[in-house]
Amino acid sequence: MKKSRFTETQIVAMLQQYDSGMKVTDIRRDKGITTATFYRVEKIMAKVLLLSFSITLVQR
Numbered sequence: 153m154k155k156s157r158f159t160e161t162q163i164v165a166m167l168q169q170y171d172s173g174m175k176v177t178d179i180r181r182d183k184g185i186t187t188a189t190f191y192r193v194e195k196i197m198a199k200v201l202l203l204s205f206s207i208t209l210v211q212r
Contacts, residue, residue, distance in 0.1 A: 158183070163193055170194070 158166075162183075169179050170190075180190050 158193075163197060166190070167194060167197060 156163075166179055166183060170176065176187060176190055180187055
């Protein structure tokens, strides 16, 4: 599998900027990625968070 250009910390920081109200165009321009890449990363991270949340519920 291809190695990610960004670390997990950098990806989380991008998503936090988005959640705080920063426009996708500004984030992608700053990081040098396409809009499609941003939304693909957002989708993947949403699945990871959902999975970790469901694992936490099962462990309780």
